[in-house]
Amino acid sequence: WHMFWETQPVRHYKDGENQEQMEGAIDVPQPISDIKQEPYNLPSNYEWCVCDVTNDRIMKEVYALLSNNYVEDDDNMFRFDYSVQFLRWALQPPGYFPDWHIGVRAKASKKLVAFITGIPARVHVRGKLVFMAEINFLCIHKKLRAKRLAPVMIKEVTRRVHLENIWQATYTAGVVLPVPIATCQYWHRSLNPKKLIDVGFSRLAPRMTMSRTVKLYRLPKETLTPGFRAMEKQDVPAVTQLLQGYLSQFVIAPDFSEAVVEYLLLPIKNVVNSYVIENPKSHIITDFCSFYTLPSTIIDSMNHTQLKAAYLYYNVATVTPLVQLMNDILIMAKLSNYDVFNALDIMHNESFLKNLKFGPGDGHLHYYLYNYSLSAPVKPLELGLILL
Ligand code: YNC
Ligand code: MG
Numbered sequence: 001w002h003m004f005w006e007t008q009p010v011r012h013y014k015d016g017e018n019q020e021q022m023e024g025a026i027d028v029p030q031p032i033s034d035i036k037q038e039p040y041n042l043p044s045n046y047e048w049c050v051c052d053v054t055n056d057r058i059m060k061e062v063y064a065l066l067s068n069n070y071v072e073d074d075d076n077m078f079r080f081d082y083s084v085q086f087l088r089w090a091l092q093p094p095g096y097f098p099d100w101h102i103g104v105r106a107k108a109s110k111k112l113v114a115f116i117t118g119i120p121a122r123v124h125v126r127g128k129l130v131f132m133a134e135i136n137f138l139c140i141h142k143k144l145r146a147k148r149l150a151p152v153m154i155k156e157v158t159r160r161v162h163l164e165n166i167w168q169a170t171y172t173a174g175v176v177l178p179v180p181i182a183t184c185q186y187w188h189r190s191l192n193p194k195k196l197i198d199v200g201f202s203r204l205a206p207r208m209t210m211s212r213t214v215k216l217y218r219l220p221k222e223t224l225t226p227g228f229r230a231m232e233k234q235d236v237p238a239v240t241q242l243l244q245g246y247l248s249q250f251v252i253a254p255d256f257s258e259a260v261v262e263y264l265l266l267p268i269k270n271v272v273n274s275y276v277i278e279n280p281k282s283h284i285i286t287d288f289c290s291f292y293t294l295p296s297t298i299i300d301s302m303n304h305t306q307l308k309a310a311y312l313y314y315n316v317a318t319v320t321p322l323v324q325l326m327n328d329i330l331i332m333a334k335l336s337n338y339d340v341f342n343a344l345d346i347m348h349n350e351s352f353l354k355n356l357k358f359g360p361g362d363g364h365l366h367y368y369l370y371n372y373s374l375s376a377p378v379k380p381l382e383l384g385l386i387l388l
Helices: 056-069 084-091 149-162 193-198 210-216 233-247 258-265 322-335
Strands: 046-050 078-080 101-106 112-125 128-140 168-173 182-190 228-230 252-254 272-278 285-293 296-298 309-317 340-344 359-370
Touching (some): 056 078, 056 128, 112 168, 272 309, 309 322
Parallel strands (some): 309 340
Antiparallel strands (some): 046 101, 112 128, 182 359
């Protein structure tokens, strides 16, 4: 029973699986003038604020909230440690709305106790272009949990999205809510097996010694594909073309303009790494791959405080075999001292995961749409969208 979600324009379990579903918006847009003009009411000791992500002092508060209270794994051993730089990058794409970065403060102390964000995105859904909000970083301080604050925050971000005449949203979560459009799994590729075993992220396989394990995951000292190099600004048109061509085959995929590609995919140290293959003779850009940096805090460890993780982001292989491209990106991550490389089983990732010694993780990532019903659920390999 979902007291809040029952009231929202999302698919519900009672809708019935056998019954054929319509595809498209669940509720029609309202006239903007009918949208509530004032924010929703918070419990009387709390107040709304806008978190200006360009402000260092405010970003320190956001970082403190998230690094202590955001997503943990099921065993509470690791917690996401999004950096300030990363949050700035994730929250200011072209056309972003500053007032979709919403905080809640205690009235008396002004302490930041909760956060939720939205950014605008154009997403293709089975060939239709839909303007959406991507909702992320919903976080409530551990001491304020289970007080029904989350529904108020979700309603408030929804109100602000509606005021921009946007009626659909997408989000991912580790928890099951009504109703996932797809359920994916993370796979992990050890780069620094000794540390991963030391901190309890992975275990020594039966009948394996540490030295055999280290050898198993060893990677070459340099990339193998001729013409592999970091993406540069001049590559933006070619990379945009590659992505548009490749992503059009998926049921759900972002609509990438050159402006968005330049913003999201040009390398930023410790935030996003992107590479192209430039054919040494023709100088044509034939392939592209990228990852983002999201460390986790190791909650109770003696020797280590942080796990340095790379997450596979967008890739396009047109000439180089995908498995070879992915081997090169693993090599780059290893050379940059990452401990682990993570990838979802979306797009064509299944084709290389086992080959490149990724192992399945526990825990799932569920994808959702708000106010949009699909006529059929989507398989992970039909997903072309990655949220940060
Ligand atoms: C969640 N992750 O089911 P019912 S992911 C959505 N996403 O409602 P309370 C969630 N809803 O079931 P707490 C949710 N988790 O009664 C819980 N809920 O209908 C629902 N964790 O509220 C839940 N971050 O305030 C229930 O719960 C209701 O105090 C209960 O707060 C929840 O960013 C939370 O995992 C998650 O900080 C904030 O546990 C808290 O427990 C926390 O009593 C650690 O809430 C961090 C964490 C979530 C990461 C994410 C995506 C969020 C999507 C939100 C939905 C967006 C909808 C679209 C809006 C725009 C629409 C347009 C147009
Ligand atoms: Mg609460």
